Amino acid sequence: MSILVYVEQREGHVRPVAREALGEAKRLAAALGGPVVAVYCGDADANLASLGEAGAEKVLLAKHAAFAHYDGAGYAAAVAAAARATGAQVVLMAASSIGKDLAPRVAALLGVGLASDCTALETTGGKLIARRPVMAGKAFEKLAFALSPAMATLRPKAFAAPTPEAGKTAAVEALAFDWDASAPRAVVTGVSGASGDKADLTEAEIIVSGGRGMKGPENFALIEKLAEALGATVGASRAVVDAGWRPHGDQVGQTGKTVSPKLYVAVGISGAIQHLAGMSSSRWIVAINKDPEAPIFKLADYGLVGDLFEVVPALTEAVKKVH
Amino acid sequence: MLQVVCIKQVPDTETRVKVAADGRTLDPSGVTLILNPYDEFAVEQALKVKEQLGAGEVVVMTVGGAGVQTTLRNVLAMGADRAVHLKTDAVAPDGLSVARVLADAIRPLDAGAVWFGKQAVDDDAAQVGPMVATLLGRPCVTVLAKFELAGQTAKVEREIEGGREQIDVPLPAVFTTDKGLNEPRYASLKGIMAAKKKVIEERAVDLGTPAIERLALELPPPRKPGRIVGEGVAAIPELIRALREEAKVL
Numbered sequence: 388m389s390i391l392v393y394v395e396q397r398e399g400h401v402r403p404v405a406r407e408a409l410g411e412a413k414r415l416a417a418a419l420g421g422p423v424v425a426v427y428c429g430d431a432d433a434n435l436a437s438l439g440e441a442g443a444e445k446v447l448l449a450k451h452a453a454f455a456h457y458d459g460a461g462y463a464a465a466v467a468a469a470a471r472a473t474g475a476q477v478v479l480m481a482a483s484s485i486g487k488d489l490a491p492r493v494a495a496l497l498g499v500g501l502a503s504d505c506t507a508l509e510t511t512g513g514k515l516i517a518r519r520p521v522m523a524g525k526a527f528e529k530l531a532f533a534l535s536p537a538m539a540t541l542r543p544k545a546f547a548a549p550t551p552e553a554g555k556t557a558a559v560e561a562l563a564f565d566w567d568a569s570a571p572r573a574v575v576t577g578v579s580g581a582s583g584d585k586a587d588l589t590e591a592e593i594i595v596s597g598g599r600g601m602k603g604p605e606n607f608a609l610i611e612k613l614a615e616a617l618g619a620t621v622g623a624s625r626a627v628v629d630a631g632w633r634p635h636g637d638q639v640g641q642t643g644k645t646v647s648p649k650l651y652v653a654v655g656i657s658g659a660i661q662h663l664a665g666m667s668s669s670r671w672i673v674a675i676n677k678d679p680e681a682p683i684f685k686l687a688d689y690g691l692v693g694d695l696f697e698v699v700p701a702l703t704e705a706v707k708k709v710h
Numbered sequence: 711m712l713q714v715v716c717i718k719q720v721p722d723t724e725t726r727v728k729v730a731a732d733g734r735t736l737d738p739s740g741v742t743l744i745l746n747p748y749d750e751f752a753v754e755q756a757l758k759v760k761e762q763l764g765a766g767e768v769v770v771m772t773v774g775g776a777g778v779q780t781t782l783r784n785v786l787a788m789g790a791d792r793a794v795h796l797k798t799d800a801v802a803p804d805g806l807s808v809a810r811v812l813a814d815a816i817r818p819l820d821a822g823a824v825w826f827g828k829q830a831v832d833d834d835a836a837q838v839g840p841m842v843a844t845l846l847g848r849p850c851v852t853v854l855a856k857f858e859l860a861g862q863t864a865k866v867e868r869e870i871e872g873g874r875e876q877i878d879v880p881l882p883a884v885f886t887t888d889k890g891l892n893e894p895r896y897a898s899l900k901g902i903m904a905a906k907k908k909v910i911e912e913r914a915v916d917l918g919t920p921a922i923e924r925l926a927l928e929l930p931p932p933r934k935p936g937r938i939v940g941e942g943v944a945a946i947p948e949l950i951r952a953l954r955e956e957a958k959v960l
Contacts, residue, residue, distance in 0.1 A: 649959050650959040
């Protein structure tokens with residue numbers, strides 16, 4: 388019996404979302420029993436013993452020369468082998484770009500159910516119950532699992548990372564797994580732009596989004612300056628993305644990203660229902676719009692009615708003074 | 711080359727959610743059902759590949775009740791050649807049941823590419839595509855942002871946190887598509903007329919025992935009411951104060 392956590396890496400660095408999953412696994416282990424075991428896929432040991440500080444008692448290292456970059460089929464074979472070897476009753480990983488791709492493959496290999504992108508997990512009578520948003524957050528469903536292990540991916544930022552237990556180490560063991568790297572497979576040949584210092588929208592603490600009220604792509608410089616002053620990531624509404632002013636990766640809403648930052652600043656966004664669905668779980672919402680009737684004000688904790696072309700530059704200066 | 715596009719009929723993104731009396735499902739009254747928006751990019755890419763190769767067949771496939779045929783017909787009008795309707799009135803809360811039924815239907819077809827949208831905008835689960843790939847033992851790339859076919863290899867890109875991965879994939883393979891991959895075409899009047907004559911093959915399927923049970927569907931907790939801090943530049947000091955002292959985010 389174990390609570391198994393897939394610990395993801397990019398370029399040999401464990402990503403923060405993996406610690407969030409370890410923290411939740413530790414909480415579940417208190418109710419369900421069983422050690423917290425981490426499984427790591429890579430081409431080398433990346434100081435994995437230190438994962439003990441985040442709650443792992445043991446780390447299984449799935450080492451393969453082809454594992455420097457993400458390999459969906461190979462990683463899935465390793466994680467499924469780890470689940471079998473440890474008799475996992477729960478398997479957790481982040482709902483990141485890796486986790487969203489990997490977890491369904493592992494579930495298919497194990498023949499079990501998966502709850503994607505969960506925002507809360509609880510236990511009743513020794514069983515896991517998952518709570519997760521549907522329709523980008525317009526509603527939430529509660530799911531029970533008929534088979535073991537129960538698998539869940541965890542939405543980034545929805546689960547607190549554990550306070551590190553300084554000096555605690557995990558035992559690192561090599562994982563034996565069967566995988567034929569010579570079979571036809573998707574091979575990552577390069578990664579661009581991911582080194583960035585800017586957090587992805589789905590993992591950002593603060594987001595500043597612009598909508599149609601920006602009047603044109605050139606005016607997003609105002610949004611970028613405010614975002615820079617706040618240490619925020621830039622987002623956009625669907626109208627702006629469909630008009631080609633911003634790349635699709637910036638879109639927040641039901642056909643874009645669902646976000647839950649600490650602070651969401653909506654600038655010149657009226658608040659279409661599909662946009663509100665994607666950001667309504669933000670901790671604090673600020674709206675700046677010249678139309679006092681805009682639906683976004685119904686959701687905003689703090690609304691400022693005014694011309695964004697005057698307000699945003701002044702707000703940027705004011706933020707710089709207090710930061 | 712034969713290609714399969716797996717689609718799902720979903721509630722329109724403008725839908726306001728009402729929970730049905732059973733406390734577990736969406737109240738269907740007043741809900742408009744549409745082709746899952748991400749599936750439009752899958753359909754478009756399959757049609758583009760067929761045009762590039764100058765030959766082949768695009769088969770559109772879905773799992774669901776009788777009502778899904780209107781959406782299958784829409785995809786036939788966009789240009790798919792024929793449709794397979796895997797018919798069941800059961801609603802599976804888990805991706806695995808659906809993936810098994812689709813994989814069984816796709817396996818005998820010798821498909822060079824199988825396409826899905828990256829996720830359905832109703833359950834947002836993003837499971838069925840990579841599950842089908844795993845059940846078929848085929849290479850798979852999810853959340854495609856770019857696709858180029860060169861012989862038997864696809865050169866593709868997928869979005870990751872803050873960047874992109876470049877990936878080479880040998881066909882046959884499974885792909886899930888993101889917005890931005892292409893500009894989906896509209897069905898032409900000619901396409902709509904032609905679609906009326908295209909075949910929708912019905913096959914009864916059994917989803918089996920689901921691996922997951924939905925206990926409840928709930929509306930999100932209401933947010934506590936906010937306030938207007940003021941108008942124009944004059945309201946900025948109050949906004950800054952609120953963000954520092956109340957929200958404690960500055």
